[in-house]
Amino acid sequence: MNQIEALKLYENSIKILKKNQHEKGGYYASPPGTRYPFIYPRDHSIDILGAIAGGLMDEAKKGLEFMLKSQKPSGEFSQRYDVDGNDASYKDLQIDGNGLILFSLGKYFEATGGSFFEEMADREFVLEHWDTIEKTVEFILMNKNEEVDLIHTINSIHEYPAYEHGFEIYANCACCAGIFAAVKMGQAIDKDVSKWESEAETIKNAILTRMYSPRRRSFIKCIRVKDKKSNPIGYDAFASSVIDVDVVEYSPAYFELIAEYDVKNISTVKRIHEQLWDKEIGGLNRYPELWGRNNGGYGPWCHFTCQLANHYTAIDNKDMAEMYLGWVVEMAHNYQLPEHISTIERFEMWLEDYTNAKILRDSKMTMIENTRNHPKWKYGLAYVTIPLIWPHAEYIRAYVNYMDKFHPQ
Amino acid sequence: MIRLSSMMPKAFLMGIVKLVDMIGPEETDKWIISIGKKLGDREGPGFEGAREDGINYMPICPFANELVEFVEIDGERPPQFMDIIKSTNKRREQSDRGWEFPAISNIFCIFHHSYRKHRAEMAGNTMLHLGCKSPLSSMVAYNDKAIEKAGMSRDDVDKVLEKSICVFKVQESKTE
Numbered sequence: 001m002n003q004i005e006a007l008k009l010y011e012n013s014i015k016i017l018k019k020n021q022h023e024k025g026g027y028y029a030s031p032p033g034t035r036y037p038f039i040y041p042r043d044h045s046i047d048i049l050g051a052i053a054g055g056l057m058d059e060a061k062k063g064l065e066f067m068l069k070s071q072k073p074s075g076e077f078s079q080r081y082d083v084d085g086n087d088a089s090y091k092d093l094q095i096d097g098n099g100l101i102l103f104s105l106g107k108y109f110e111a112t113g114g115s116f117f118e119e120m121a122d123r124e125f126v127l128e129h130w131d132t133i134e135k136t137v138e139f140i141l142m143n144k145n146e147e148v149d150l151i152h153t154i155n156s157i158h159e160y161p162a163y164e165h166g167f168e169i170y171a172n173c174a175c176c177a178g179i180f181a182a183v184k185m186g187q188a189i190d191k192d193v194s195k196w197e198s199e200a201e202t203i204k205n206a207i208l209t210r211m212y213s214p215r216r217r218s219f220i221k222c223i224r225v226k227d228k229k230s231n232p233i234g235y236d237a238f239a240s241s242v243i244d245v246d247v248v249e250y251s252p253a254y255f256e257l258i259a260e261y262d263v264k265n266i267s268t269v270k271r272i273h274e275q276l277w278d279k280e281i282g283g284l285n286r287y288p289e290l291w292g293r294n295n296g297g298y299g300p301w302c303h304f305t306c307q308l309a310n311h312y313t314a315i316d317n318k319d320m321a322e323m324y325l326g327w328v329v330e331m332a333h334n335y336q337l338p339e340h341i342s343t344i345e346r347f348e349m350w351l352e353d354y355t356n357a358k359i360l361r362d363s364k365m366t367m368i369e370n371t372r373n374h375p376k377w378k379y380g381l382a383y384v385t386i387p388l389i390w391p392h393a394e395y396i397r398a399y400v401n402y403m404d405k406f407h408p409q
Numbered sequence: 410m411i412r413l414s415s416m417m418p419k420a421f422l423m424g425i426v427k428l429v430d431m432i433g434p435e436e437t438d439k440w441i442i443s444i445g446k447k448l449g450d451r452e453g454p455g456f457e458g459a460r461e462d463g464i465n466y467m468p469i470c471p472f473a474n475e476l477v478e479f480v481e482i483d484g485e486r487p488p489q490f491m492d493i494i495k496s497t498n499k500r501r502e503q504s505d506r507g508w509e510f511p512a513i514s515n516i517f518c519i520f521h522h523s524y525r526k527h528r529a530e531m532a533g534n535t536m537l538h539l540g541c542k543s544p545l546s547s548m549v550a551y552n553d554k555a556i557e558k559a560g561m562s563r564d565d566v567d568k569v570l571e572k573s574i575c576v577f578k579v580q581e582s583k584t585e
Binding site: 072073074078082084086087088089090237361362363 | 414450456457458459460468
């Protein structure tokens with residue numbers, strides 16, 4: 001890996017995080033005037049994690065304050081918000097946002113204490129927002145199916161109900177980890193959180209058993225169920241499993257529910273690498289091409305590639321960590337990262353598919369124009385939505401961990 | 410054919426029909442608006458739709474399928490729906506705050522606008538419903554008082570309606 005370029009990308013990623021935080025605290029998903037100039041709790045939470053990893057603690061706190069104040073009366077966090085914190089969503093429930101906000105808040109809380117947790121941790125901040133934390137957890141538990149002890153959602157990380165409606169692994173891991181974070185915060189300020197702890201353990205056990213396939217030696221993507229309260233779920237209209245490889249089957253380790261070295265995680269990541277590492281241009285795809293939902297053309301995503309780089313760093317596999325992280329460094333354009341990268345051929349194939357099927361939305365026209373006008377197009381590559389802020393946050397996290405492990409100062 | 414699991418939206422529409430027979434269109438209109446507001450309370454402050462140059466719009470009507478199916482089953486639009494629409498349109502024309510009313514292309518517009526407007530008001534603004542297309546016919550409905558309040562024309566609204574079915578605008582309360 002080119003260490004000089006890697007450092008420059010890190011430095012610019014920090015700048016990008018700082019520049020794309022609105023004065024009221026929200027992190028834009030992409031800069032104003034581009035494709036996603038809103039605040040999405042999912043992206044925003046990862047940006048906060050990136051800020052924490054990059055030492056931007058004031059920014060992280062500001063980001064958390066913005067989001068915690070934007071909670072809906074039900075306890076839910078919306079798909080997206082405007083810069084004033086008003087709900088601006090256009091999609092159904094995405095419950096992973098609830099989990100992610102708690103998870104990132106928990107990480108902030110831990111980081112404020114560090115080695116001097118007892119003396120330094122920002123208990124005041126947690127106390128100030130405790131009512132919101134309670135509502136966030138209760139909303140998650142309201143969506144738990146008592147027959148299988150899993151959390152029901154309509155959308156998850158890919159915002160694709162056809163594939164994610166039901167008990168989806170990323171959403172379940174995010175929510176479970178979020179409740180565990182709430183438990184830790186509650187214990188630190190002397191709240192009785194024993195019920196939540198028990199619920200989180202139950203959900204974790206369900207993830208590790210119902211969502212793991214011993215024959216495939218992999219976690220699975222989703223148990224599809226239409227209605228969260230279907231009982232028995234076997235009679236639900238959607239009842240089926242999505243067993244295709246998906247990059248977020250790594251979620252149990254990403255959200256620290258199991259160790260990176262856990263054999264279930266090792267074999268799951270092996271399947272992900274074998275089936276989703278892009279043979280033509282490198283990098284990690286998010287799911288198999290044949291799902292046919294490849295806006296801007298099928299291709300690898302920078303933030304997922306960073307996530308798996310983290311895994312290889314954690315298990316001391318320097319070669320693979322450098323292969324993954326090095327690919328991200330190599331693909332950066334002017335030290336900026338896109339949402340994902342495709343080829344001209346795949347881009348045009350996607351455009352043909354969507355045009356023929358008449359499912360190409362007007363809102364995609366700007367993305368199409370920008371992709372074709374990007375300098376990388378002349379190199380045969382389609383850079384879709386650049387910069388996207390989220391991959392910069394994941395890169396900061398991955399780079400910091402990589403340097404700490406393999407090049408400690 | 411009404412299947413049991415998808416019966417509730419049709420039950421709501423049938424409820425409207427029955428209520429008009431029982432208490433008349435004006436009271437039914439109030440009842441529909443109160444439901445929209447109550448659901449808005451639960452959802453909290455927010456603004457719907459895609460945004461472009463200060464105008465919000467919805468590419469599709471979230472209620473269209475239910476309405477079309479209801480009418481297809483019945484064979485024709487229940488006259489009670491038209492009774493409410495006529496009554497509301499009349500009150501809009503008579504009111505000196507007509508911009509607060511919906512532009513109505515179908516019965517769900519009354520419900521939807523009360524919900525959408527209430528959520529905008531909770532966010533400290535209000536919502537002007539400028540125009541919408543019917544999912545059942547080629548009819549386009551406008552609220553001319555809202556269009557005027559927004560400083561726009563029907564042509565401006567029509568341009569947005571070329572790529573959408575419902576057009577509205579967030580209006581800061583202080584400008585009222």
